[in-house]
Amino acid sequence: MKITYYGTSASEAWPALFCNCEACNLARKYGGKNIRTRSQALVDTSLLIDFPPDTNYHAQRLHLDLRMVHTLLITHSHHDHFFPYDIFMRSANFASDLPKFRLSVYGNGTIEKRFYEAAELYDGFDKFVVFYKLEPFDRICTEDGYEVTALPADHNQPEKSLMYMIRRGAKQILYAHDTGIFPACTWDYLEGERFNLVSFDCTALSRGWKQGHMGFAAVDEVRERLRRMDCINPDTILVLNHFAHFKDYTHEKICAQENPKGYEVAYDGCVYEF
Ligand SMILES: [Zn+2]
Numbered sequence: 001m002k003i004t005y006y007g008t009s010a011s012e013a014w015p016a017l018f019c020n021c022e023a024c025n026l027a028r029k030y031g032g033k034n035i036r037t038r039s040q041a042l043v044d045t046s047l048l049i050d051f052p053p054d055t056n057y058h059a060q061r062l063h064l065d066l067r068m069v070h071t072l073l074i075t076h077s078h079h080d081h082f083f084p085y086d087i088f089m090r091s092a093n094f095a096s097d098l099p100k101f102r103l104s105v106y107g108n109g110t111i112e113k114r115f116y117e118a119a120e121l122y123d124g125f126d127k128f129v130v131f132y133k134l135e136p137f138d139r140i141c142t143e144d145g146y147e148v149t150a151l152p153a154d155h156n157q158p159e160k161s162l163m164y165m166i167r168r169g170a171k172q173i174l175y176a177h178d179t180g181i182f183p184a185c186t187w188d189y190l191e192g193e194r195f196n197l198v199s200f201d202c203t204a205l206s207r208g209w210k211q212g213h214m215g216f217a218a219v220d221e222v223r224e225r226l227r228r229m230d231c232i233n234p235d236t237i238l239v240l241n242h243f244a245h246f247k248d249y250t251h252e253k254i255c256a257q258e259n260p261k262g263y264e265v266a267y268d269g270c271v272y273e274f
């Protein structure tokens with residue numbers, strides 16, 4: 001399996017549009033891995049996670065091939081994860097020579113509502129795109145061959161924000177964005193699961209947040225519990241992702257602090273294969 005991170009920021013991007021803070025100015029100065037767009041990741045070539053407003057940019061500049069995408073999993077309705085209008089560019093009016101399959105979009109009840117509100121502008125969209133509602137703990141098999149399980153996240157309640165376990169063959173990913181320290185029912189469900197890669201919400205960086213989002217300390221706590229439960233082992237790739245501008249952090253500074261602890265620090269365009 002392979003995961004490509006196309007966007008690795010929190011909702012405001014980094015540098016944030018109108019922001020003059022030190023972290024944003026350092027990102028403007030150094031560029032490269034310090035420039036972060038809104039979160040989106042691709043598993044292998046056909047399973048896409050989240051659909052931010054930067055999807056278009058990811059396709060134009062980072063070579064995200066949306067024609068190959070069969071399955072789209074949405075975590076929750078915050079705009080940095082779900083900008084539905086561009087999904088309907090997958091129609092006869094805007095896309096020629098489409099592959100024969102429909103794009104399958106999965107999300108919670110809030111996503112379902114926003115999806116159909118946006119769809120009103122696009123007649124006949126259902127020939128090209130189909131929506132499936134997910135409830136927490138639903139386990140589905142996608143047409144492109146993945147077993148996906150939706151787990152409750154601690155984020156934006158009462159919306160049922162979801163994180164995802166994504167399995168193909170013997171390999172499995174836990175994609176945990178956006179979330180604070182996992183809810184008790186999610187911990188119960190994780191018993192007996194094994195992961196080759198875990199993607200952690202690290203929005204808060206050095207702030208001590210444990211609910212809604214996590215920072216370094218909360219991620220350490222979650223990793224320790226996953227380790228005690230044997231959900232991860234020394235070979236598991238542990239990725240920090242979904243960063244918000246803060247203090248004087250740069251990509252290099254986060255790496256210097258977190259790489260020695262065994263974490264990878266995601267940046268736009270990074271790829272992990274396992
Ligand atoms: Zn977010």
Ligand SMILES: [Zn+2]
Nearest residue numbers: 019021024245
């Ligand atoms: Zn800033």
Ligand SMILES: [Zn+2]
Nearest residue numbers: 076078156178
């Ligand atoms: Zn969010």
